[in-house]
Amino acid sequence: MFQSFEVTARPEQGPPRLAALREVLAARGLDGFIVPRADAHQGEYVAARDARLAWLTGFTGSAGFCVVLHDMAGVFIDGRYRTQVKAQVADVFTPVAWPETSMADWLRVHVPRGGRVGFDPWLHTVDQIAQAERALAGSGITLVQCDNPVDAVWEDQPAPPMAPAKPHPPEFAGESHIDKRARLAAALKQAGESAAVLTLPDSICWLLNIRGADIARNPVVHSFALLHVDGSVDLYAAPAKFDRLTDHLGADVRLAAPEGFLAALDTLEGPVRIDTGSCPQIVADRLGDRARPGAEPCALPKARKNAAEIAGAAEAHLRDGAAMVELLCWLDGHAPGTLTEIAVVRQLEAFRRRDNALQDISFETIAGTGPNGAIMHYRVTEETDSTLEDGHLIVLDSGGQYLDGTTDITRTIAIGTPPREACAAFTRVLAGMIAMSRLRWPRGLAGAHIEAIGRAPLWLAGQDFDHGLGHGVGAYLSVHEGPQRLSRMSQVPLEPGMILSNEPGYYREGAFGIRIENLLVVREAPDLPGGDAHRAMLDWQTLAFAPIDRRLILADLLEPAARAWLNDYHAQTLEKIGPRVSPAAKAWLSEACAPV
Template sequence: MFQTFSSSASPDQGPPRLAALRGAMEAAGLDGFLVPKADRHQGEYVAPCDERLTWLTGFTGSAGFACVLKDVAGVFVDGRYRVQVRAQVADVFTPVDWPEVGLADWLKAQNATGKLGYDPWLHTVREVEALEQALDGRDLALEPVTNLIDPLWADRPDPPAAPVVDYPVSHAGTSSRAKRASAAKTLREAGHRAAILTLPDSICWLLNIRGADIPRIPIVQAFAVLHEDGRVTVYSNPAKFAGLDPDPDITLRDWRDFDGDLAALDGPVRIDPLSCPAAVAQRLDAAGVAVARGDDPCVLPKACKSDVEIEGSREAHLRDGAAMCEFLCWLDAQPAGSLTEIDVVRALEGYRRATNALQDISFETIAGAGPNGAIVHYRVTEETNRGVGDGELLLVDSGGQYLDGTTDITRTIAIGTPPQDAAEAFTRVLQGMIAISRVRFPGGLAGRDLDALARVPLWAAGQDYGHGTGHGVGAYLSVHEGPQRLSRISHVPLQPGMILSNEPGFYLEGRFGIRIENLIVVQPAPDLPGGTVDGMLHFETITWVPIDRRLIRVEMLTRAERDWMDAYHAQVRARIGPRLSDAATAWLDAATAPL
């Protein structure tokens, strides 16, 4: 019997927990063990009961993983979390810059041999296969095992059990029956008898349901099997679905039935290797069920929003934009140095709740003052809370969940007189954001083809940022939604109806962070006289909140950039002004004055 530990996590708890995990590894005959930031659904956000990486290491970022060997434990994080991880983990863990350093290369550098254990529910088919291929020829084998963390976690929270609610067609735009029929047709055309759905947002979209199983994200944790005739079998906690009207084509089963039902399926059964847990594929293989690989049939239709969803998102952003403007008016009226980051977070949420339409914020608000703004995904705590000082930048990244849409907006605000180099960097970031906002591009291009446009002004100054330029956004679903992205690693062609963020940035560790973010929708571009390319696309901006003129170095802008900025601010006045209080209207007029 191993010593067990509570849910709380801090650097001082890292050494005993790591020692306990190594004891469990030894008992299981393992030479290493992987601890990802993941659950069995492979979404970006996990419930408290699945925060194994945080429990072990203290790292609270939304992405990363640990690889624990007998004498070293690496914590792998991308560019968003390099500063954060060093502050949160104990010295017994070694931060590793990922993906610049791949896991296989790191294991090779550690001369790792023997058996590397992993929980097959927490790693996708693609992840496991890629690692096996990278390790081919080495004396190190991957070993699927039951999770070693769970027996050590004494007060591990219970799985979420929030009730499921219907999401009306008036917001979804398409009935669940029509979605199921379309997805089933996709399966039949491919010759597939069924598809395994493991992404909760896919299931929520397909069935027109929402829940509250993940903080800030209105999803239902479940698995599902979509059959070729449009029937769906859902595996979850049945009690969560008690309030829904029955549908003869939807069968509800308990989680415990999933494993046995997999073995009884007739193939070919489609799995998406990018999201399907390796355990599912291993179970199907063991039962002799023919497996076919293909995209989750819900992912692309979900990404290409219906006209109703797009119109709802426009309205949600107008409502949210008015709340943001009321907040920014209030913020500008506060004396420099009188607020803390927590004051900012609470005030902003209050203005959103005053709309009487907010269901929840869409993620934990980022309010980073001065050097904290350089931590890309900073989350203020009582321990890190600092004052918002005169002469500093305040980076505020926030959003709301409304029944008609999900919002995500970042504004960087000058508190007092900004430093010259910060204003120059801000203007370069603004130029990159404008470049994405103005671009016209041929159909078939992907995020990787456009990402560089946002970086050119920064590159010219020897600067850059360590995250993608934009992510997909759901319709009253996840604020981070695939498959589309504006990123140098995204190969997914952009299609009309996709909603993305447009958020270049710049971060100077120890001093300030800058990010400007609007949401945009891929739309067909109007024809131009003399044009010879058919099917051109462009982006429709749907976020309407002023960009801080005090940080713009007008002399650095081209005439076209200046015209875009003035036109954008004129639209903000026209669209948001009528929704504001008298004080906020006066503030908005000044904040959107022509450059």
């Protein structure tokens, strides 16, 4: 169900919290302190205890940070959050457009030479600190490791999460954790490394075939781990979480309290692999010259889903698609002006919860109507809840965490009669989504090489959007999974088995938002008719099936091949989802899937 972020600062709380933090900085002889969004595990989502950025500033976006100085506090946010941040932070905080303005450039302007800016070495990666120090070279500004001063002033900071861990069934995992550990250990041995440090909870959960609930909407266990060259693992997590998992873990997985993690690093003989893009700076400091930078060993194996994981994802998406169709039918049965965003969120979750395999929703549902739809990661609250009025669009971005797969789907729906300019933009977004769905590409290409395909129809009209075209998705794990992405920044080659989202959009501040999203899985492309292809190719298998609102489509803006793809997609949707829904929803679906 929709929920507020309990630790988030209300606007009136921002000034006293900021003032208290500045008193601590002054007492410690610091000119500033960096407050990141991240926790010690560097995940996108954080537990309430680690929501320092939201507690201090009120900003709840999934990326960003604050730099607190004695006379200024900058909240650094990218293009996804520039509308949202205006509504969330008090006027004692100054939004800073990032990455257009780097932290180092901002510090050079606002911190005098000789200034000392503190940071918590648990909350910043090795790469982040190295990059910042390079950028500050010659400025006279020093980054100083320190205990976190936010914790010192956060009197009612929540306790660490203590949700129990559970085994992930082999029929869904597709491989035992014994075999996974042996496979990854063999790679360490080949690289001449004695061990690897694992700090990402979803990697540890994937490796050991466990799941948890330490992060809302993400079935992970807060933990650290050391994978040794013999395939054994030292797991550092609260032992109380694992009361019933002794048999599952076995003798080669040794459990210890997380407080012992740093001391255990002292006992390792090098070289020890660390992923400098996700490993906290404090780990590298403790290992010293025994640390060897390298790829996080679980990242690519986890991203390349096996046959069982792909089959589970496909089945989960069909059940999820049935819930979406029930919701869309229900929504169409209400006249404009009779529903609010919260009512839509509640009803969609109720339809999803009819499935006993649903463990949770996969993220807080985005249901933004009218101007709220232009806030890319909008989260409805009692204060912002808006009525779905005639002429509005509603962006509905949601998903489920099922035992057999994680879903994430977005549909933009017309309320009453939509304006033509919104229909034109919607059709361009749809054209980009279809172009990516139809794409074939040579092996070896990364997201950066093909992402523009999904933007091209918008670009031709002078339009664009400020988020990536797609992100990786886990197998009953994190809804945002790396390293695969459809992003101009991603150089990770796409490989069979990787699941990604395909979600172009368009957002007109103060008016409307548009996004259309399906999840796709990379596969070996089937042979073309005639069989004269001279190079091995990859393409997509579509996982998500739910109708796309035909009322928003200007058919003359779609090329014939795109219309053919859409009509085929709708025919498949009717065939696959129709038998899974109520008679009323099936009748509605038949009309919604009529050819364009």
